[in-house]
Amino acid sequence: xxxxxxxxxxxxxxxxxxxxxxxxxxxxxxxxxxxxxxxxxxxxxxxxxxxxxxxxxxxxxxxxxxxxxxxxxxxxxxxxxxxxxxxxxxxxxxxxxxxxxxxxxxxxxxxxxxxxxxxxxxxxxxxxxxxxxxxxxxxxxxxxxx
Amino acid sequence: xxxxxxxxxxxxxxxxxxxxxxxxxxxxxxxxxxxxxxxxxxxxxxxxxxxxxxxxxxxxxxxxxxxxxxxxxxxxxxxxxxxxxxxxxxxxxxxxxxxxxxxxxxxxxxxxxxxxxxxxxxxxxxxxxxxxxxxxxxxxxxxxxxxxxxxxxxxxxxxxxxx
Numbered sequence: 427x428x429x430x431x432x433x434x435x436x437x438x439x440x441x442x443x444x445x446x447x448x449x450x451x452x453x454x455x456x457x458x459x460x461x462x463x464x465x466x467x468x469x470x471x472x473x474x475x476x477x478x479x480x481x482x483x484x485x486x487x488x489x490x491x492x493x494x495x496x497x498x499x500x501x502x503x504x505x506x507x508x509x510x511x512x513x514x515x516x517x518x519x520x521x522x523x524x525x526x527x528x529x530x531x532x533x534x535x536x537x538x539x540x541x542x543x544x545x546x547x548x549x550x551x552x553x554x555x556x557x558x559x560x561x562x563x564x565x566x567x568x569x570x571x572x
Numbered sequence: 573x574x575x576x577x578x579x580x581x582x583x584x585x586x587x588x589x590x591x592x593x594x595x596x597x598x599x600x601x602x603x604x605x606x607x608x609x610x611x612x613x614x615x616x617x618x619x620x621x622x623x624x625x626x627x628x629x630x631x632x633x634x635x636x637x638x639x640x641x642x643x644x645x646x647x648x649x650x651x652x653x654x655x656x657x658x659x660x661x662x663x664x665x666x667x668x669x670x671x672x673x674x675x676x677x678x679x680x681x682x683x684x685x686x687x688x689x690x691x692x693x694x695x696x697x698x699x700x701x702x703x704x705x706x707x708x709x710x711x712x713x714x715x716x717x718x719x720x721x722x723x724x725x726x727x728x729x730x731x732x733x734x735x
Binding site: 439440441442443446449450467468470471474475477478479481482483 | 586587589590591594604607673674677695696697698699701717718719720721724725727728731732
């Protein structure tokens, strides 16, 4: 493309008046080795436009199971909720005379700790942690009357 | 729309949907999520797609709306989107200068108002007709050209100032 033509097209380009065909011509011009000095400052822009067309949607992502993160978070939230309610019950029990089947609050505390440790140790295992809830339930029922 | 037809449509537009989403959301991961959302919505509506006119425009409009909603809800939090303009896939860029040039242009584009960003992306990169761009943005073609001109001039002035 001659200098004058490039000048005219560039002017139209910045005014938003070029057609798709003219824009293609400009892109060709800027990827050629014959860019005039005064136009060199636009080279990066037009090269960028060409490159950007190469970014594509990674098909692999379509296979990624979308629900897994939500599920794990739901389980984690449930487990945290259980820990909080245990702590609440434990703290509440401390002000009540009747401590359930354990006369010694120390033993009661240790049993609770065991139950909590059992639960927290399984925190990262997603589904498996729910199975351990039955183990926890047994310990809990020993410690607290209800 | 038959499934075969649908798959053909999807394969032609998925990359455009992704690139538009990335232009708006910056993060590759978010753009992939957005694209997946739009593709699954399109799948849900596949039997009614014919009534929506140009399907490419319809899909792009969906992507635009979804991404703009995402941006609105992000504005409430203080996450820095511009900080996510990171290195591209290493294969495409080799030299340090190239990377800086690319990052600089990405930042300039990100500084444009969203509407101009969309128009620039759809015209200068995706090479779409003004008719389609006007449909996607629900503007008339003259307004699209005016916004495009503004965008290009802003890019020019910001590029030249850097040197």
